[in-house]
Amino acid sequence: MSVLAFTENWDGKFKKISFELVSYAHQLAAQMNTNAVVVSIGNVPEEELKKLGHYGASKIVRVEDNRISGLINKAFTAIIAQVAEKEGADVVVFSHNFTGKALAPRVAVRLRAGMASGVNALPDSLDPFVVKKGVFTGKAIGHITIKSAKKVLTLFPNSVEAIEADENAVIETFTPQLSDAHFATKVLEVKKVTDKVLLTDAEVVVSGGRGMKGADKWAPLEELAGLLGAAIACTRPVSDEGWRPHGEHVGQTGKIVAPNVYLAFGISGAIQHLGGISASKHIIAVNTDKDAPIFEAAEYGIVGDVQQVLPKLIEAVREAKKQ
Amino acid sequence: MKILICLSNVPDTTTKIKFTGDNTQFDAAGVQWIINPWDELALTRALEIKETSGTTIEKVTVLTVGKADTEPTLRKALAIGADDAVRIDAEPKDAYQVAAQITGFVKEQPYDIILCGIESSDYNGSTVGGMLAEFLDSPSVSSVSGLFLENGQIRLNREIDGGQEVLETMIPFVAIVQKGIAKEPRIPSMRGIMMARSKPLTVKPAVAADELTGFTAFELPPPHAKCKMIDAENVGELVKVFRNELKII
Numbered sequence: 001m002s003v004l005a006f007t008e009n010w011d012g013k014f015k016k017i018s019f020e021l022v023s024y025a026h027q028l029a030a031q032m033n034t035n036a037v038v039v040s041i042g043n044v045p046e047e048e049l050k051k052l053g054h055y056g057a058s059k060i061v062r063v064e065d066n067r068i069s070g071l072i073n074k075a076f077t078a079i080i081a082q083v084a085e086k087e088g089a090d091v092v093v094f095s096h097n098f099t100g101k102a103l104a105p106r107v108a109v110r111l112r113a114g115m116a117s118g119v120n121a122l123p124d125s126l127d128p129f130v131v132k133k134g135v136f137t138g139k140a141i142g143h144i145t146i147k148s149a150k151k152v153l154t155l156f157p158n159s160v161e162a163i164e165a166d167e168n169a170v171i172e173t174f175t176p177q178l179s180d181a182h183f184a185t186k187v188l189e190v191k192k193v194t195d196k197v198l199l200t201d202a203e204v205v206v207s208g209g210r211g212m213k214g215a216d217k218w219a220p221l222e223e224l225a226g227l228l229g230a231a232i233a234c235t236r237p238v239s240d241e242g243w244r245p246h247g248e249h250v251g252q253t254g255k256i257v258a259p260n261v262y263l264a265f266g267i268s269g270a271i272q273h274l275g276g277i278s279a280s281k282h283i284i285a286v287n288t289d290k291d292a293p294i295f296e297a298a299e300y301g302i303v304g305d306v307q308q309v310l311p312k313l314i315e316a317v318r319e320a321k322k323q
Numbered sequence: 324m325k326i327l328i329c330l331s332n333v334p335d336t337t338t339k340i341k342f343t344g345d346n347t348q349f350d351a352a353g354v355q356w357i358i359n360p361w362d363e364l365a366l367t368r369a370l371e372i373k374e375t376s377g378t379t380i381e382k383v384t385v386l387t388v389g390k391a392d393t394e395p396t397l398r399k400a401l402a403i404g405a406d407d408a409v410r411i412d413a414e415p416k417d418a419y420q421v422a423a424q425i426t427g428f429v430k431e432q433p434y435d436i437i438l439c440g441i442e443s444s445d446y447n448g449s450t451v452g453g454m455l456a457e458f459l460d461s462p463s464v465s466s467v468s469g470l471f472l473e474n475g476q477i478r479l480n481r482e483i484d485g486g487q488e489v490l491e492t493m494i495p496f497v498a499i500v501q502k503g504i505a506k507e508p509r510i511p512s513m514r515g516i517m518m519a520r521s522k523p524l525t526v527k528p529a530v531a532a533d534e535l536t537g538f539t540a541f542e543l544p545p546p547h548a549k550c551k552m553i554d555a556e557n558v559g560e561l562v563k564v565f566r567n568e569l570k571i572i
Contacts, residue, residue, distance in 0.1 A: 010485060070488055071481075073456070073463045096449075097484050101441065102465035102499070105418065105453025114535030115418060117448050130539060135446050139340045142446065143540040154449075184462040185492040192486035200484065204571050228571055239502075246468065246503040247482060252336050252444060253360045253502055261569050272336050278544060282569055284561070285550075295550045300564055304555030316562040320572055 002037045003029040004089035006080050007052060008099045011192070012044050017095050017201050019055045019162035024155050025093050026056025026165055027122055032090070037061060038169075039083045041076060042068055046171060053169025055162055060171045061087070065178060070187030071099055077106040079176045084111060086174070089150075096154035097200055104154045113150035120159035120258075120279070137252050137275035157200045158258040159279070199248065202231035205259045205280075207250060209235040209273075211266015211287060211306050215243040220310040221265060227317050233257065235273050251276035266306040269294030286310075324472075324494070326369045326383045327434035329425055329451065330400060331359035331443040332393040342541045349445075349541070358396055360508070361440025363403075365498075367505035369438060370404045372472050379472065382406040384434070388415050388424045394524065401519035402511030408522070413529035416537065422454035423532035429459060435494045436477075441466060441501040446538070452499035462496045468503030 005025035007018040025036040035058040040049060042064065049060050061083050068075065080103060084092050092107055094100030096118045108115040116131050124130040128145050131153065135142040199205065206225040212218060218232075225232050232248055239249040250257050252272035258279035265286050267273060274297050277283060285298040286309050295301045302309055334340075334354045341350040358366070366385060373380040385400040386409040387393050397408040411424045429437065437459075439452030456463035468487070469480030479498060481488045511519070553560045565572045 008484075070490075071483065073453075073465065077457065098466040098482060099484065101449040102453060102463070105422075105450040106457040106463065108419070108450075109422070109454045109457035112535075115448075115450055115454075116536060117450055133447070135538075135541065136334075136338075136340045137336070137444055137447060139544075140342070141542045141544065142538045143542075144536055145539045146536050148535040185464055185490050185496070187488050187490050189489040190483075190486065191488070192483070198485050228565075240507075247487075249502060256447075261571055284564075297547060298550045299548065300553060300561060301550045302553050302555050302558070302561065309555055309558060312558045313561065316558050317565065317572060320562045320566055 001032070001034045002087045002089050003032065003034060004084050004087055004092045005036060005038050005057070006092070006094050006103065007038050007040050008095065009040065009042055009044050013048055014051060015198065015201055016162065017097060017157050018052070020157070020160055021093060021095050021155055022052050022055040022057050023162045023165070024122070024160050026167070027163070028091060028093070031122065031126060035059065037087045037089070039063065039080055041079055049171055050169060053167045054164055056165035056167050057169045058167045060169050061174045062171060063174050063176055065176065067178070067183055070190055071102060072183055072185055072187070073102050073106060074184060075178055075182040076103050077110060078178060078182050080107050081110040082176050083174060091151045091153065094152070094154045096156045100154045104152050108152040111150045111152065112148060113152045114146035114148040115152040116144045116146055117154040118156045119153050120156045134279060138256060138278035139275055156258060156279070197229065197231040199231040199233055199250070199255055200257060202259050204228045204230035204261045204263070205233050205257055206230045206263045206265070207233035207235070207267060208238060208265045209267030210237050212238065212243070213307065215241070217307070218244070220314060224310065224314050224317065227314065227321065230263070235267055235270070264294055264298070265310065267294050268292040269297060324379055324435040325381050326373070326436045326438065327429065328362060328366045328369055328383065328385050328405070329437065329439045329455070330362045330385050330387045330396060331440065332356050332387055332389055332396040333359045333443050333445045336360065336444055340543070346541050347539065356396055358400060359440050359443045361442065361501060363508040364502065364505045365438040365440055365500045366400055366403060366405060367509045368470055368500070370509065371505065372470065376472050379475065384409060386411065386425065386428065388413050388421045390414055397524055398519050399511060401522045401524070402515040403509045404515060406522065408524040409527060410524065411527045411529060416534035418448050418450035418454055419536070420532045420534040422451050422458055424530060425455050426458040427530035428527055433495065437495070437497045439497065439499050441499050452497055456497035459497070462492050463499060464490055464492055464496065465499040467498045467500045470498060470500070470504060
């Protein structure tokens with residue numbers, strides 16, 4: 001028996017999302033009177049792997065295979081399923097990000113496990129196994145029951161805290177059984193931005209809507225994001241107009257985010273956008289229209305033009321940071 | 324080559340969400356049903372590829388797992404330009420059971436390219452495409468934001484957290500697509516709507532498949548407290564909130 005967590009790495013390093021996942025696995029394992037095991041694929045230095053122990057992993061299974069470059073779904077699935085079998089995992093947990101969404105359903109089929117995706121808390125109960133997740137893109141919460149013996153979960157980023165737990169993690173190396181058929185896809189090129197805050201991982205998100213008035217008017221927003229260590233997001237019209245890249249679109253058909261603080265500039269708050277941000281802990285909005293729906297979702301609001309408010313806000317933040 | 328697009332029939336994205344039966348069932352009364360937005364983008368891209376690659380693409384099929392009430396959604400997909408439609412006559416219960424239904428059909432009638440949306444806007448599962456690929460033992464590429472067919476070779480762009488990748492894959496494969504795959508979903512033309520009436524819509528019997536999960540209860544998020552307004556001339560107040568309350572500076 002065990003809870004197995006798959007932790008993705010970024011050029012050999014873990015991010016907050018990885019520690020949250022390990023902490024979740026550790027707390028779930030404690031409820032189930034078992035241990036949390038982590039599987040890590042690719043080259044990660046030993047000292048980095050050891051960090052996972054500080055969040056409750058009791059064992060880390062390291063898999064290195066020189067054929068692996070980038071995410072190859074079939075190969076990663078086979079590796080995780082083999083480790084799950086070896087460790088007798090009852091529950092396998094992934095982050096609910098691009099990589100987790102790619103792998104978790106495949107692993108679920110392999111293990112004949114029922115899957116709950118985007119869960120945002122520890123289970124309501126273990127028998128029956130019931131867990132909460134957002135449904136209808138943030139407009140409601142569903143309690144999903146998993147009936148199968150084995151279970152696969154994906155954990156929504158920023159929904160649980162990474163709690164430190166002093167486990168002395170054992171690191172072992174595992175050699176998976178892989179054939180060429182597992183490598184039917186090939187990553188030809190990777191364009192990774194490693195110095196930027198990931199939108200789904202960010203504590204603070206600074207976001208702009210149509211009220212930003214054009215593609216060339218984002219410098220102040222970028223400046224504020226820099227000052228706050230925030231990720232940048234935008235609304236659908238903004239990405240559709242090509243003012244900002246699609247990867248920054250937050251809302252129904254874009255990303256769903258759950259930061260601690262979401263700052264909305266020039267966003268009126270269409271229902272599709274609100275769905276994508278409703279899990280944010282604090283929403284702050286600046287908009288010219290005092291009746292804009294964004295103010296119904298916001299905790300603090302300023303009625304004003306972003307072109308005038310932003311420079312003042314940047315100045316005030318800069319001053320405050322000096323103190 | 325043949326392309327299959329798996330469609331999900333979902334409530335319009337502006338629907339006010341309500342539940343019935345003591346919050347155990349989604350209240351479908353008065354709901355407008357649409358093609359799941361990502362699936363609609365996948366269909367649009369499939370048609371673009373078909374039109375720009377000569378005779379390479381033999382046909383574009385759309386498929387849904389659902390009862391007869393999902394047929395208007397399939398007809399809409401035919402009106403947009405799909406060549407034929409398949410409905411697997413099963414009540415969709417969970418991703419595992421739905422993926423098993425699609426697997427049954429694909430094993431009988433193979434496709435070279437299978438496209439699924441990255442999630443459905445109702446239960447936000449992000450699950451069926453990946454499960455289908457594993458059932459079929461096919462390669463899968465997920466979060467695909469670009470799909471290109473050049474000289475019979477497939478190229479894909481994939482979004483990753485903090486970047487983008489370019490991939491190639493063998494055929495057959497499953498692509499799980501997201502925003503960016505097509506610019507705007509196509510809207511059916513009057514001619515398309517007329518033609519859709521005579522295009523084939525085949526109903527296939529369900530295969531035996533278990534569901535492994537089920538929703539037992541729903542709740543709506545608690546109402547928000549009233550927004551506290553700060554004067555635009557006094558942004559310093561907001562900075563105080565940043566520092567003292569939110570602790571972000």
